Structure formats: C-alpha cells, structure tokens
Amino acid sequence: MQAVKIGLIGLGTVGSGTLEILQRNSREIAGRAGREISVKRIAVKDISKPRSVDTTGIEISEDPMSVVDDPEIDIVVELIGGDGVARDVVLRAIENGKHVVTANKALIALHGNEIFQLAQTKGLMVAFEAAVAGGIPIIKALREGLSANRIEWLAGIINGTCNYILTRMEQDGLDFNEVLQDAQSLGYAEADPTFDIEGIDAAHKLTILASIAFGIPLQFNEVYIEGITGITIDDIRYARELGFRIKHLGIARRKDKGIELRVHPAMVPMDRLIANVNGVMNAALVQADAVGPTLYYGAGAGAEPTGSAVVADIIDVVRALTTDPDNHVPHLAFQPGALAQLPIIPMGDIETAYYLRMKVINRPGVLAAITRIFGDCGISIETILQKGHEAGNGEVSIIILTQQALESQVMGAIKSVEALDTVTSKITAIRLENLA
C-alpha cells in the first residue's frame, strides 16, 4: 500500500518525540500499520533553531497553513498547544478534508464540541489520546476497551507536576515551595507553574475523560478546580498518621442527580493502588458496572511518552482511512445523537468526608464549641486529633475527620468555626476519597 503522508505542526518537546519515534521504530510501525507512514512537511515557530531530530527530506516552513493546505497530506498532527493558532489550524485542516491528531488538552477541552461537530459533518477523524495522561492509552481504554460498560466513576492522578510535588513533600519532608523550585530546575514544572499547581491542566483532562466516560458534551467551565498550593507538610504527615496519602485527583462520578466534576487534593487510603502512584507518574482508576475497577498507569508527560500516544493515534487513523465514517469510533465514545445532557452537580451538593485542620487557643471549652457547631450543622465527627501542644505557645492544631457530609453544610460549619475567637487560623479542608 502507498505510504500515508503526515504534516507535523510544532517541533517542540512532543513534536520532536513524535518524529524521533516515527523514525526509530519505522519498521515496527509499518509492520503493525501495514504501510509506511512518512512525514512530508513540518511547520515550526523558528526555522533557524537547531534541532536534535533528523529532518532530512522533510519540507520545513514557519507557516502552519502551508502544511494544512498541502493537498498531498492525509493527516495533520497538531502539536503547538494552546487554543489560539491551534484552533485555526485544526479547523482549517478539517475544512480541507484532513484527519487530525492532536496532543492539545486545552484545545479539546475548550473547543472540542465545535471541532468534533465539524469533523463529523466532513466524515473525518480527530484523535487526541495524547491529550490526557500522556502515553497511557486511557482514551482508548474508556472509549473502546470498556465499551460494554456503564461507567460509574473515575479518579485520576492526571497532573505529573502536582504528583511529583506531593510525593517529594511526603518522601523528603520538604515544604511546597522547596519542592516546586526543585521541580522547576528538573524540568518537571514550568517557569510559570500556575496551570499545573492550580489544577487547570488537570481540569482540562478531566473534562475530556468525563465526556467519553459518560457520553456528555465537553464542559470545562463546569469543573470545580482546586490546586495544591494550600497543602502543607503538616497535612501530609497527619494524613499519613491517619492511614491516608494526599493526592491531587480529577474525579468524575455519575450520581442520580447528574455528574460530579471536580479537581482537588484528596486523602486516599494508603493501601489503594492509586495511592502508591508516585513522582511524575499518572494513573486513572475507573469503576464500571461490568468489569469493576480497572487502573491504568504510566508516564503522563514527556517527549516520547506523549509521542507514543500521538503515533498510536496516527496508526489508528491510518487503519480507519478506508472505514466508512459511520463506523469510526465516535470522538466522545458515543454517537453524536446518543450524547446525554446530564446536569453537572453543583459543588455544594457533593457528599464526601473531610479532613479539617485548624489552629486554636489551647483552653477549656474550645473543643466543645467547635464540635457543637458541627453537630448543629448535622455533621458527624469520625476522629479528632490534637497536635503541636509541645510548641508551648498556647496554640494547638486540631485535626478533625468528619463522616460523609454535604459540602455546603461543611462549608457552613467551617465559616462558623473560623468566626470563633479561639480559632486562630483559616481551616484547611481536604476531601476524603475512599475510591472503593
């Protein structure tokens, strides 16, 4: 069969990894795909920049549209990131009748509905395995491997920077800021780490995972987002003492009332497999009605892990080039007509247990006042620990584990407790997720 011609847009980390894999494993790839896959054109930002990958025989320009408009190119691979130029490039590629492979989570989370609709009318494929959890084939697992199931919930460690920081804080007893600086110098965190540590990147990915799990439209704006900047080394230690580990999770859960969509730090029982996913590694735990729990683990970022997913998508698209469009794997797992309009549950209506940490003045009656507030709000307390008495400054830390309670009630109780004269700090609240 004739070689399939690829146009690559972007030759940064992921672009270079993708090209490197296509070249190094060309024999294995052709042996699997049944034909050669050749890169015809590449668009880069700065053509004068020296490259670590071999681009001999490939036409390179600084104009992405020269790739998108080349009639010989079958598949456009978008690896520039962001939702500006990338959106224009992808929409024009589809207009031009080309299939698209992208690693761009922001683009899919924010503009996926529009992109998939256009691709649908044109009978084209847009593949985006690399947009979530790097090299882990989690999109394929959800969309195809578990296609017999009604998905009940999923929980993912889907941001490697957050997981690296929390792991190092626990293992080395370091403060958030110390580890962040280390992560930046090691290249595990960006110079501006906001997207990662504030949970926005994880929310992009959760948006995509939830869509394909439940067959709902992409709706990034409905995701509750909390990052890890409020987590202290004390929280990590107390969690450990109580048998938990703190992980930054993206959680999507189907309830009778609708879908929960939330990204936040969570305390997970230490003996859960996902609680033992450390460093920059990612994992997704999926609970489905027929298969039960399954877990997928691997590298969530990096040139070649992400390139691995991009190339797998290219091979998938190549295999489906002759398939009639009605039989393509639907972009969001369900046929467009079968998408559900389930409401996203407001955060106040979420029910979980909570870890709460606060500083109080160590004198009689303090605990009674606090516990009375919880009781009045209808919240049962599971455990109370008192810590830091040895500091001798008259202040102690109180740690409370609640039983399952409504988020709005817990937030109400927190407000009332924080208003007490004897409570001298803001309350740190971390949700407990049993994941069973």
Next chain:
Amino acid sequence: MQAVKIGLIGLGTVGSGTLEILQRNSREIAGRAGREISVKRIAVKDISKPRSVDTTGIEISEDPMSVVDDPEIDIVVELIGGDGVARDVVLRAIENGKHVVTANKALIALHGNEIFQLAQTKGLMVAFEAAVAGGIPIIKALREGLSANRIEWLAGIINGTCNYILTRMEQDGLDFNEVLQDAQSLGYAEADPTFDIEGIDAAHKLTILASIAFGIPLQFNEVYIEGITGITIDDIRYARELGFRIKHLGIARRKDKGIELRVHPAMVPMDRLIANVNGVMNAALVQADAVGPTLYYGAGAGAEPTGSAVVADIIDVVRALTTDPDNHVPHLAFQPGALAQLPIIPMGDIETAYYLRMKVINRPGVLAAITRIFGDCGISIETILQKGHEAGNGEVSIIILTQQALESQVMGAIKSVEALDTVTSKITAIRLENLA
C-alpha cells in the same frame, strides 16, 4: 443501521455474563457502536438446565453447528472453552465467512496460528481480548495503544487463583493447602486446580501476550512453566523480611539472543506497584521504548469482567465490518508478513538473581562449604540469612540471595549443594525480578 446478529456458543459463567451485559447495557452499547447488537441464537450443552439470564426471543439448541451454519449470523461468539469442540466450531465459523469473538486462551495459545491464518485468507476478524486477564483491555493496549513502541519486556500477574493464594498466605499466615481449600469453597479455584496452580493457564496467556508484544508466532510449547505449589509460608515471610513479595508472574523479555518466555513464582521488590496487586486481581506491567513502563490492572476472571471484554470485542468487530480486511488490526499485532522468527531462549541461558532456601545441620564449616560451591560456579552472593536456630533440633534454614547469575550455573550449584551431607533438604529456588 441494521442490527448486527450474534450467535453465542456456550452459556456458562462467561456466556451468561456476556448476555447479561448485552441486555442490561443495550442502550449504552448501541450508543457507542452506532447500531443494535442482537443475539439471535445460542448453543448450550444442556437445554433443560434452568438459566439465570433471560433468553426470551433467542433460538436455543444443543447443536453449536446450528449457530455456526445460520447464514443470518454475522459474528460467532465462542465461549465453551477447551481446544476440542471449540476449535471445530471456530474453524467452521470462519469457513462460513463469520467473524469470531472468543474468550478461549487455550484455543488461541495452541491453535491460534492455524485459526488466524484461515481468518486472514477469508478477510475475517478473530477477536480474543477476553482470553487474557479478563476485563483488562491488555490486548488492545499492546496491539493498538502501544503500537508506536518497540516492546522490551512485560510481566503479568495473569492467574487470579495463584495471586489469591499467595496473597492470603501472606496476609493471613496460612499454608498453601489451607488457602487452596478456602479458594475452592469460594469459587476462586477449580475442583481440579492443576491448570491454575501449576502455571499452565498463565502460560497460555503469556504465549498470547508475548506474540502480540514482539510479533512472533504463538508457541506455547516453548514456555518454561513453574507453579506455586512449592512456595511455603516461610518463603513468604523471609521474602517480606528482605523487602520482597512473592508473585506468580508470566514474563516475556526481548534479549539480543531472542525471547525469554517463562512462568514462575518471583520475588518482586515490595514498593513496585505490581507487588501491591492483591487477591484475585490481575495486572500486567509493560516496558516499552518510547512510553516507558505502563501498568494495567483489573479483574482477570468472573462472569461480567470477562463478558466486558467479550462485548468490547463484539463492538470492535461491528465497527470494522465495513473496513477492508487489509486495514483490520492484525491478529498478532503485526501484519502476517511482518512476524519475526526470533528464537526462544532456553531456560538455562536466562540471567536473574535467586532466592535459595535450604535446611542444613548447624555445625562449623557448613556455610563455608556451601559458599565455596557458589564461588566455584561463578555465582556471587548478595545476602545470607540464618533462620530457625531456636527450633533447637540442630537444624537451621539458610537463605541465600545471589547476584545476577546464569540459570544453568545456579542449577549446577544447587545440585552440588544438595549433595552435601550437611544439607538436609531440597533447595527451594525463587527467581528475583526487579522489574525496573
């Protein structure tokens, strides 16, 4: 689109689970597949047997060929197991131009080469995700998700019975036979557990995994097979003390000289994720050149977990019904012409570290004699522990961890050590697998 018509052969555990899922999740399944999937015929062993699943409107008979020969049936689903009738049924289905889905690991491991060749000439698909690790989409992950990669090695906990027994032995301090009886009464082990505890079932699955990982023909007869019947509670305790857990693994590894294919108990460092896969759960760890390590975890058996994989395969086949055969995902991951004839490395040429346990008479010079033999055989010792002195019967247990050594040399050393007058037991040898 028109409904796809299925013929089900076998309505035991997996058959019932498959039918139950097809009925319960019919809306989700049609929403994903883009059309209805309806079961037209079922063949059972005993038609008079009462069934827990609803078979209203389905033609049932005791003749599997009545299903295979029905011209209206598009896909034959073989769920009777074994490699006798199942082989006839599958070959005749293919002769009749039908696609096949099967959960039958023995059939694929022993007769897959023949079956796939016939299917290839007819342009038909034979799907077998359920044959390995039940509901975990590991075939899909290897064949499609990691298609960009050169696979380096894989290690799997692929027999739930063995993992259940080893887990209970460790967690409850019970003997092998006690746990086996428990497992039998709970339905986690067969009345005749030989296939599971002697490693034959795991070897069937490893045969399949190795084929699709490396693109080599199925060759069950080349697998080295060792079960778990020789593992004692002492071994488990000593392993733990040394920081390891004993797991029954299927290992396939690409080396310069060829492929290692082996099923045996192994000591795995306790902090590896796969060492924390407990009970009946399965997991496969795959090391690949681009993506690095990925791990897949879930239920390896049971009606609905296995049915989940069967139904996912049906949906995959439905989606590819209109694809031209050259573009089907190749049965063994690589196009038939791209299969490699790599030699399987003889077990004597394998190199790993070893845990060795033996009983010796506790008197001066014993250890010197033993260590001299290892030295003479060119085997370096990492650790020696002496245990059981408190029994006071003049016997002690010696535990030796070797460094990496050639299997043939270690077996030679074992023979010489066992010949010593002062060594009063056979030597238990468990291979150490670092899996990093």
